[in-house]
Amino acid sequence: xxIVEAGAALRARKISALELTEECLGQVAALNPRLNAFITxxxxxxxxxxxxxxxxxxxxxxRGLLHGIPIAHKDLIYTKGVRxxxxxxxxxxxxxxxxxxxxxxxxxxxxxxxxxxxxHELAYGVTSDNPHFGAIRNPHDADRVPGGSSGGSGxxxxxxxxxxxxxxxxxxxxxxxxxxxxxxxxxxTYGLVDRxxxxxxxxxxxxxxxxxxxVPDTKAAFDAMAEWPRRRPAPQTIQHIRVGLPENFYFDRVxxxxxxxxxxxxxxxxxxxxxIVPVRVPDVNALNTAARVILxxxxxxxFEPYLDQRDKFGADVLALLDQGRLVHGTDYVNAQRVRKTLxxxxxxxxxxxxxxxxxxxxxxxxxxxxxQVRIGSEVEDTRLATTRFVRGFNALGYPALSLPCGKTxxxxxxxxxxVGRPYEDDLVLMVGAEVEARNGPVSGL
Amino acid sequence: MDIAIPDDQLARIRxxxxxxxxxxxxxxxxxxxxxxxxxxxxPSENPE
Numbered sequence: 001x002x003i004v005e006a007g008a009a010l011r012a013r014k015i016s017a018l019e020l021t022e023e024c025l026g027q028v029a030a031l032n033p034r035l036n037a038f039i040t041x042x043x044x045x046x047x048x049x050x051x052x053x054x055x056x057x058x059x060x061x062x063r064g065l066l067h068g069i070p071i072a073h074k075d076l077i078y079t080k081g082v083r084x085x086x087x088x089x090x091x092x093x094x095x096x097x098x099x100x101x102x103x104x105x106x107x108x109x110x111x112x113x114x115x116x117x118x119x120h121e122l123a124y125g126v127t128s129d130n131p132h133f134g135a136i137r138n139p140h141d142a143d144r145v146p147g148g149s150s151g152g153s154g155x156x157x158x159x160x161x162x163x164x165x166x167x168x169x170x171x172x173x174x175x176x177x178x179x180x181x182x183x184x185x186x187x188x189t190y191g192l193v194d195r196x197x198x199x200x201x202x203x204x205x206x207x208x209x210x211x212x213x214x215v216p217d218t219k220a221a222f223d224a225m226a227e228w229p230r231r232r233p234a235p236q237t238i239q240h241i242r243v244g245l246p247e248n249f250y251f252d253r254v255x256x257x258x259x260x261x262x263x264x265x266x267x268x269x270x271x272x273x274x275x276i277v278p279v280r281v282p283d284v285n286a287l288n289t290a291a292r293v294i295l296x297x298x299x300x301x302x303f304e305p306y307l308d309q310r311d312k313f314g315a316d317v318l319a320l321l322d323q324g325r326l327v328h329g330t331d332y333v334n335a336q337r338v339r340k341t342l343x344x345x346x347x348x349x350x351x352x353x354x355x356x357x358x359x360x361x362x363x364x365x366x367x368x369x370x371x372q373v374r375i376g377s378e379v380e381d382t383r384l385a386t387t388r389f390v391r392g393f394n395a396l397g398y399p400a401l402s403l404p405c406g407k408t409x410x411x412x413x414x415x416x417x418x419v420g421r422p423y424e425d426d427l428v429l430m431v432g433a434e435v436e437a438r439n440g441p442v443s444g445l
Numbered sequence: 446m447d448i449a450i451p452d453d454q455l456a457r458i459r460x461x462x463x464x465x466x467x468x469x470x471x472x473x474x475x476x477x478x479x480x481x482x483x484x485x486x487x488p489s490e491n492p493e
Contacts, residue, residue: 101488252454286472289465289468289469289472290469290472293465293469294464294466296462296465307448309447310448318454319454319457319458320460322450322454323458323461324461325450326450326458326459326462327462327466328466331466331470331473334473335469337476338469338472338473338476341476341477378451381451400464402459
């Protein structure tokens with residue numbers, strides 16, 4: 001059931017918020033022992049909250065589209081009185097005394113928190129193979145990763161454990177699990193969702209956004225999460241929207257089935273009346289290099305107070321934090337200068353197009369523990385391959401949506417990424433909804 | 446206080462950092478040498 005369907009059923013009194021919550025908690029009880037999507041389940045408080053919202057409904061008070069909708073929060077988003085581990089040994093017993101701003105907003109919109117989802121340690125990685133809380137498993141194939149770092153959120157939505165989840169995205173951490181788990185994930189424009197009360201990773205790269213089953217569901221969540229003043233409304237129609245189709249970079253070293261599915265979505269948009277504009281994109285390798293250097297430095301600047309407790313970090317995260325400590329200040333500043341140059345180049349590109357279509361990831365979900373992947377005849381580091389198409393848009397701050405656009409013959413989901421200009425998140429969501437409507441249901445299991 | 450990185454870790458990570466910095470410096474060399482390029486970009490400056 002989608003949020004839109006559940007909301008309609010709730011308002012028509014065909015189902016109660018409590019029944020919806022029980023349905024999700026039942027899925028969690030049945031599937032979490034195998035998939036490990038949740039670190040904490042808040043069944044008791046969820047039931048109490050659902051009953052409260054049912055009483056409001058009975059009195060005719062409806063808060064909006066999220067009234068009575070179950071939600072799970074990524075476990076680095078602070079929740080008052082509920083343990084918030086950040087997937088780290090350092091914070092395994094940390095209980096915040098206040099909610100994050102985004103939790104307050106979603107709570108005010110009527111969402112029912114059913115628990116906290118697992119993640120790659122400190123959100124610093126793309127596999128969600130967590131040394132402290134165990135590997136999170138992809139519901140499409142439990143031997144494969146769900147992507148990360150918001151892996152638990154992607155799994156929870158995909159497996160029907162919740163209708164909605166929050167995630168954070170510093171180098172693709174919402175879009176990658178959306179792609180690998182076959183759900184929708186939005187990295188909004190930088191700054192559109194308040195980051196207060198969320199443990200940071202990359203101070204100039206972090207974003208917060210929703211994961212859900214469909215694009216309209218994602219929009220409903222985003223509407224509740226976002227700061228409104230700077231958002232631009234979407235156009236009235238898809239007709240004449242200029243869709244940029246990259247001639248370089250985004251279809252280099254891509255799995256053939258992934259490329260075919262993305263091109264199929266482009267053709268669907270053309271049939272819908274959009275104008276397809278072949279484009280050459282600026283130097284994305286340069287953008288990725290700048291973004292990597294920036295994150296390498298910003299992450300240890302956040303976690304420096306804890307770096308004397310080396311035994312409390314997993315090996316991969318500790319290695320990245322140590323790498324960042326070897327980068328000179330001059331290189332960090334110059335990475336920001338490179339970033340600025342590329343912002344100008346992308347700004348010129350987006351003067352000719354309204355959105356850009358790319359694969360979200362060049363591959364589908366790799367196996368747990370697979371350090372390298374083969375794409376065609378080439379072998380590539382799994383982490384670098386996974387982040388190749390997504391990381392740059394964190395450096396640019398542009399809104400980027402991942403939605404399912406098909407499955408491989410082996411049944412693994414394929415993700416399409418749609419990128420728009422800053423503050424045009426609503427255009428991106430509108431285009432995504434059109435693609436989704438034309439592709440038919442491909443989300444979830 | 447500066448926490449030392451153990452030698453074995455340093456040996457593993459140094460080549461990775463050297464490569465990414467080499468890549469970055471190749472890009473930095475191409476930056477325009479004027480005051481405008483010296484302005485650091487922060488994402489809150491996104492053009493509206």
